[in-house]
Amino acid sequence: MMAENSLKKAQEARRAFLQMAPVTEKMRNEALLKMAKLLEEKKGRILVSNKKDVLRARRQGVSPAMLKRLELSEHKFGEIVHGVESVAAQVGQAGKVLSSIMLDEGLVLEQVSVPIGVVCAIFEARPDALCQISALAIKTGNCVILKGGSEARETNRAIFLAVRGALKVSGLPPGSVQLAESREAVNELLGMDSLIDLIIPRGGSAFVKYIMDNSKIPVLGHSEGVCHEYVDESADVEKAVKICVDAKTNYPAACNAMETLLVHEKIAEKFLPAFAKALGGKAELRADPQSLAILAKNNFRAKKAIAGDFGREFSDLVLSVKIVKSCDEAISHINRFGSKHTDGIITQSAQDAEKFLAGVDSAGVYWNASTRFADGYRYGKGAEVGISTGKLHCRGPGGAEALLTYKYILRGDGHVVSDYTGDGAKKFLHRKLLPKTYGSPTQ
Amino acid sequence: MMAENSLKKAQEARRAFLQMAPVTEKMRNEALLKMAKLLEEKKGRILVSNKKDVLRARRQGVSPAMLKRLELSEHKFGEIVHGVESVAAQVGQAGKVLSSIMLDEGLVLEQVSVPIGVVCAIFEARPDALCQISALAIKTGNCVILKGGSEARETNRAIFLAVRGALKVSGLPPGSVQLAESREAVNELLGMDSLIDLIIPRGGSAFVKYIMDNSKIPVLGHSEGVCHEYVDESADVEKAVKICVDAKTNYPAACNAMETLLVHEKIAEKFLPAFAKALGGKAELRADPQSLAILAKNNFRAKKAIAGDFGREFSDLVLSVKIVKSCDEAISHINRFGSKHTDGIITQSAQDAEKFLAGVDSAGVYWNASTRFADGYRYGKGAEVGISTGKLHCRGPGGAEALLTYKYILRGDGHVVSDYTGDGAKKFLHRKLLPKTYGSPTQ
Numbered sequence: 084m085m086a087e088n089s090l091k092k093a094q095e096a097r098r099a100f101l102q103m104a105p106v107t108e109k110m111r112n113e114a115l116l117k118m119a120k121l122l123e124e125k126k127g128r129i130l131v132s133n134k135k136d137v138l139r140a141r142r143q144g145v146s147p148a149m150l151k152r153l154e155l156s157e158h159k160f161g162e163i164v165h166g167v168e169s170v171a172a173q174v175g176q177a178g179k180v181l182s183s184i185m186l187d188e189g190l191v192l193e194q195v196s197v198p199i200g201v202v203c204a205i206f207e208a209r210p211d212a213l214c215q216i217s218a219l220a221i222k223t224g225n226c227v228i229l230k231g232g233s234e235a236r237e238t239n240r241a242i243f244l245a246v247r248g249a250l251k252v253s254g255l256p257p258g259s260v261q262l263a264e265s266r267e268a269v270n271e272l273l274g275m276d277s278l279i280d281l282i283i284p285r286g287g288s289a290f291v292k293y294i295m296d297n298s299k300i301p302v303l304g305h306s307e308g309v310c311h312e313y314v315d316e317s318a319d320v321e322k323a324v325k326i327c328v329d330a331k332t333n334y335p336a337a338c339n340a341m342e343t344l345l346v347h348e349k350i351a352e353k354f355l356p357a358f359a360k361a362l363g364g365k366a367e368l369r370a371d372p373q374s375l376a377i378l379a380k381n382n383f384r385a386k387k388a389i390a391g392d393f394g395r396e397f398s399d400l401v402l403s404v405k406i407v408k409s410c411d412e413a414i415s416h417i418n419r420f421g422s423k424h425t426d427g428i429i430t431q432s433a434q435d436a437e438k439f440l441a442g443v444d445s446a447g448v449y450w451n452a453s454t455r456f457a458d459g460y461r462y463g464k465g466a467e468v469g470i471s472t473g474k475l476h477c478r479g480p481g482g483a484e485a486l487l488t489y490k491y492i493l494r495g496d497g498h499v500v501s502d503y504t505g506d507g508a509k510k511f512l513h514r515k516l517l518p519k520t521y522g523s524p525t526q
Numbered sequence: 527m528m529a530e531n532s533l534k535k536a537q538e539a540r541r542a543f544l545q546m547a548p549v550t551e552k553m554r555n556e557a558l559l560k561m562a563k564l565l566e567e568k569k570g571r572i573l574v575s576n577k578k579d580v581l582r583a584r585r586q587g588v589s590p591a592m593l594k595r596l597e598l599s600e601h602k603f604g605e606i607v608h609g610v611e612s613v614a615a616q617v618g619q620a621g622k623v624l625s626s627i628m629l630d631e632g633l634v635l636e637q638v639s640v641p642i643g644v645v646c647a648i649f650e651a652r653p654d655a656l657c658q659i660s661a662l663a664i665k666t667g668n669c670v671i672l673k674g675g676s677e678a679r680e681t682n683r684a685i686f687l688a689v690r691g692a693l694k695v696s697g698l699p700p701g702s703v704q705l706a707e708s709r710e711a712v713n714e715l716l717g718m719d720s721l722i723d724l725i726i727p728r729g730g731s732a733f734v735k736y737i738m739d740n741s742k743i744p745v746l747g748h749s750e751g752v753c754h755e756y757v758d759e760s761a762d763v764e765k766a767v768k769i770c771v772d773a774k775t776n777y778p779a780a781c782n783a784m785e786t787l788l789v790h791e792k793i794a795e796k797f798l799p800a801f802a803k804a805l806g807g808k809a810e811l812r813a814d815p816q817s818l819a820i821l822a823k824n825n826f827r828a829k830k831a832i833a834g835d836f837g838r839e840f841s842d843l844v845l846s847v848k849i850v851k852s853c854d855e856a857i858s859h860i861n862r863f864g865s866k867h868t869d870g871i872i873t874q875s876a877q878d879a880e881k882f883l884a885g886v887d888s889a890g891v892y893w894n895a896s897t898r899f900a901d902g903y904r905y906g907k908g909a910e911v912g913i914s915t916g917k918l919h920c921r922g923p924g925g926a927e928a929l930l931t932y933k934y935i936l937r938g939d940g941h942v943v944s945d946y947t948g949d950g951a952k953k954f955l956h957r958k959l960l961p962k963t964y965g966s967p968t969q
Contacts, residue, residue, distance in 0.1 A: 101861055104884040184906050190895060192905060199917055200887065280917050301744070301918050322940030329942035418544055427936075440935050441547035444643065452633060452938030461946070462635060462934070463627050463956035474642055474723050474931045475744050475919040488917045491905070492883050493870075495895030497765030499772035503904070513906035 089268040092261040093278040096201045096226040099256035103198070103224055106255055108175045114221050114253035115171035119164050121245040122214070129245070130155055132237035133210065140208070140234045148336070153208045153235055163214045166466065170218040173465055176483055177224045183516040187509065190495045191516070196487045198224035200280040203272050205294065207286050208232030213239055215466050216283070217246050217260055223486040226259040228279070230269060239264075273298035281486075283469050288396060303485060305472035307396050307422040308338025310454040313345040313413040313439065315430030320354050322451060323429040324361045329453040330427070331366050335400050338470060339425050339457040342396055343403045345413045351377055351406050359383035366400040373406040394420035410435045414442040421445060423472045425457040425479070446472060446479035532711040535704040536721040539644045539669040542699035546641070546667055549698055551618045557664055557696035558614035562607050564688040565657070572688070573598055575680035576653065583651070583677045591779065596651045596678055606657045609909065613661040616908055619926055620667045626959040630952065633938045634959070639930045641667035643723035646715050648737065650729050651675030656682055658909050659726070660689050660703055666929040669702040671722070673712060682707075716741035724929075726912050731839060746928060748915035750839050750865040751781025753897040756788040756856040756882065758873030763797050765894060766872040767804045772896040773870070774809050778843050781913060782868050782900040785839055786846045788856045794820055794849050802826035809843040816849040837863035853878045857885040864888060866915045868900040868922070889915060889922035 122129070133155040140153055155163075182194040202225050204216045213231050220227035231239045243262045250257045263272065272279065276299045283303045284294045292306040312330050314323045330341035346354055355377050359368065368385035369392045370378055378385045385404070392403040393416070407413045410428070417426050427449035428439040436450040447457045457480060459467025464482025471477045477485040502509050565572070576598040583596055598606075625637040645668050647659045656674050663670035674682045686705045693700045706715065715722065719742045726746050727737045735749040755773050757766045773784035789797055798820050802811065811828035812835045813821055821828045828847070835846040836859075850856045853871070860869045870892035871882040879893040890900045900923060902910025907925025914920045920928040945952050 101858075101885070101887065104881070186899070186904065186906065190899075296742075299739075301916075319940070325940055325942055329944050333942070333944050333947070415544070436937075438547070442544070444544065445933065447934045447936060449936040450938065452936050452941045453943050455943035456629070456633075456936055456938075456941070457934075461629065461943070461954065463629065463954065463958075473744075478931055479934045488921055490888065491890045491900075491922045493890065493892040493895050493899055494879075495893065495899075497762065497768055498895045498899070499768055499776070500896050500898035500904070501772050501776050504776070511904065511906065515906075 089263055089265075089271045090275070092228060092263055093201065093272065093275045095258035096228055096261050097278045099258035100198075100200050100226040102256045103226070103259065106224065108178065110254055111175075111221055111224060112171045114249050114255050115167055115218055117253055118218070118221070118246055118249035119167040119171070121248050122160075122164050122167065122242065125241065125245050126160060129238060129241040130157075130160065132241040133235075135237045136208070136235050143234075145234060149208060149234065153210070153232075153238075155210055155238065159211065163211050166211075166215060167218045170222050170466055170483075173222070173483070175222065176487055180517060181489055185512055185514040185516055186493075187498070187512050190493070190498045193492045193494075194489050195492055196489050199486055199488050201226045201228065201278060202281045202283060202486060203228040203230070203279045203300075204283045205230045205269060205272075205285070206232065208234035210235055210238045210242060212285060213242055216468065219466055219468060219483055219486060220260065221250075221255070223483050225486050226256075226261075228261040228263055228272065230263040230272070233264070233266065236264060270297070273300065276300045285469055301476070303471050303473070303477055303481060304469045305338060305422065305424060307472070308340070308424040308470075309342050309394055309396050309420065309422040310339055310424050310457075311343045311345055311413075311417050311421055311426040312341050312454060313407070313410070313417070313426070313428045314347060314350060314354050315410055315413075315428055315432060315435050316347040316349045317432045317435070318347075318350055318354065318429040319431055320350070320357055323354055324358050326427070326429055326451065326453050327358055328361050330455055331402050332362070332400065333453070333455050335366070336398050337455065338396075339454050340398070341402060341454055343393055343405065343420070345405050345407050345416060346374065347410075347413075348373070348406050348408055355404070356381040356383065359385075366402055368402060368404055370404040371406060374404045396422070410438055411442075414439060417443050417445070423474070424470070425449065425454045427452060427454050446470075532706055532708070532714045533718070535671060535706055536644065536715065536718050538701035539671055539704050540721045542701035543641075543643050543669040545699045546669070546702065549667065551621065553697055554618075554664055554667060555614045557692050557698050558610055558661055560696055561661070561664070561689055561692035562610040562614070564691050565603075565607050565610065565685065568684065568688050569603060572681060572684040573600075573603065575684040576678075578680045579651070579678050586677075588677060592651060592677065596653070596675075596681075598653055598681065602654065606654050609654070609658060610661045613665050613909055613926075616665070616926070618665065620930055623960060624932055628955055628957040628959055629936075630941070630955050633936070633941045636935045636937075637932050638935055639932050642929055642931050644669045644671065644721060645724045645726060645929060646671040646673070646722045646743070647726045648673045648712060648715075648728070649675065651677035653678055653681045653685060655728060656685055659911065662909055662911055662926055662929060663703065664693075664698070666926050668929050669699075669704075671704040671706055671715065673706040673715065676707070676709065679707060713740070716743065719743045728912055744919070746914050746916070746920055746924060747912045748781060748865065748867055750915070751783070751867045751913075752785050752837055752839050752863065752865040753782055753867055753900075754786045754788055754856075754860045754864055754869040755784050755897060756850070756853070756860070756869070756871045757790060757793060757797050758853055758856075758871055758875060758878050758882075759790040759792045760875045760878070761790075761793055761797065761872040762874055763793070763800055766797055767801050769870070769872055769894065769896050770801055771804050773898055774845050775805070775843065776896070776898050778809070779841050780898065781839075782897050783841070784845060784897055786836055786848065786863070788848050788850050788859060789817065790853070790856075791816070791849050791851055798847070799824040799826065802828075809845055811845060811847055813847040814849060817847045839865070853881055857882060860886050860888070866917070867913070868892065868897045870895060870897050889913075
């Protein structure tokens, strides 16, 4: 039964996508504004549904962190509605001519941004994620299958009704947003590579890795966030302490929190005690022998690191510490043990900084800033689809642009290739009418 | 033995990639010019090696088409060398700032184009492909593992020596280009997802599909090219005939050749006999009942199409023909039976054309032009890595840009996220310094 159900939902989404071509940006923005209005109108009902979910979740003993993400306050609800309105207000990026080239007289090739198609978003019990992803999908002209955490079932249903209502009155195919509910649906959806173009999983490492390993559909996301800060020989100690404390303690469960601290041997005696003092015992240090000795000498407690502590995502107030002999060693360590998420150097040397920024093969490379900045909102993208540690399509935090691809449109007047081949072949003009996407946009 | 061998090659390529950061665009261009020079110097030896390969291949009874691709004439060799020089002459796209945004005073985020990393190219016995892909990889700062068809073994080795020589004298890591030779190596390489970032297979549908189905590494390419031309009600019959003959007969084995012809019922009586006459029996028609009747009435021979003839890549002088009632039906047929490669409409109606261009979900959508234009060179990209029917990263014919991704570089001065959260939080400025890649580049 369930198998047929989720297949039908995916087929409906696919069909809706093929009906999406005549839908204009204006209609999509109207749908978003209507969605915000309907959410506001149905607020009472949504909050009641949410209360039911919270009560049930509490009875089932879910973690306080998850309860916090599940629970909708009046204030949080207002932020969600405002978020949908601000997605509507953004400049749309779908349907733009990215490049244009005249191949020959009367034969013009345009590269135009278009929605990817059918996106499947799988996430935890977070009503705000459901709204944000729906809004971004509608904005970009994609169709989306939403699979939210079952703990938020009642809330998801109530919100989904508002979304569907908005689609209907705005002339968008109502099937363009689908809600999947069962656990079984996840495995079924993973196999539908002819219907689904992209999977966006949001959740724990093991969950995301499972999805990456069990689907042929491309996945946008990250299974691990093993971020490093490297305190270079010439670092400003005060700044280094401030950045490292922030990177570890601001939100230790986040994927962009620091997991490993690398310290140049020439600054370690000065930096490590200052850092340990600023931490004030808030985080457990797992130190290599050299850093352990320095900490002990200054009366700071630390554990001895084991090999597995490097390259490990603690997701907690724990970090591994290692002394390195050079910036090169730090770069090598990160490229070997990191997860290509976000890694930073703290230094006053522009030379070392640029070496690090070029040499570290990660989605984000930072100079004198906390790894915690790796986030779609902080990057100015308005909303975030997810953070990708893959290297293709989307790297790092992705906003609306992560839901877009392009197609080539060629307009001619009876042009044939045989005129451009063989003896007396016509020559192509290849006259650029608009700059290429890749390459400097200012050329 | 072989397993260790290809693993070692992949590890060397990975190591070379991590040594690539200090290599400048200038050094890469010098390596390309040196490669062209060494190819010219070693021409005699390369052509002798090629003769050996051709003799052996002929003894083994390989197809004339493959022999033609394998054989190097003086002229073809000259074109290869010129191709390498022209890649060197192109404006480089790696290391460009694609977008830039000031998050706050002193905190600037840049999105910079960078090479993907280690690319594995698997192709048939085509010495020109080996040179072209090596050249594009060197140009963009990628490392590449080349696995060419075994029929070209001697030629590949001789060319590879020239490539390696060029890398050495230009200061590039010699390990950045690797040659894999054994059939076993292919399966081994497919499993190395921690060392290889992208696979580019070039060859028959079954081969490419095998690779897509047997690797977790992203694949750039296409397993099928089922291209359509649709002759609309208001088509100019003369243009339509010219385009359809070209699309089918210019190079029937190519992935961008037309496999299915759709004809509006109101123009079929006029168009089909004219098309069949122009074809002059050069291609076999597999017609649906309605088109079969029209052809028969006009004394043209055709076979009755079976269901499997729609959505089939004949790769030969064969095509299926079907009458449709409307532009909408043509769009639906293509979205159902096509392979998202390249599909065209032939019409004098701008309204139908735009409906088709928006509604067909393919990498290339054409108006009044032959599908045979789908090609990196014809698109003005200089060289082609492959043609992708996937929707992410690269769509359609990909040039150097298909070997690039980006990273985010954040430069700060001790900035921490805790200053931007909670009570009295600082506000982000989010001041754009350069336009975004996606979205209109002219804004």
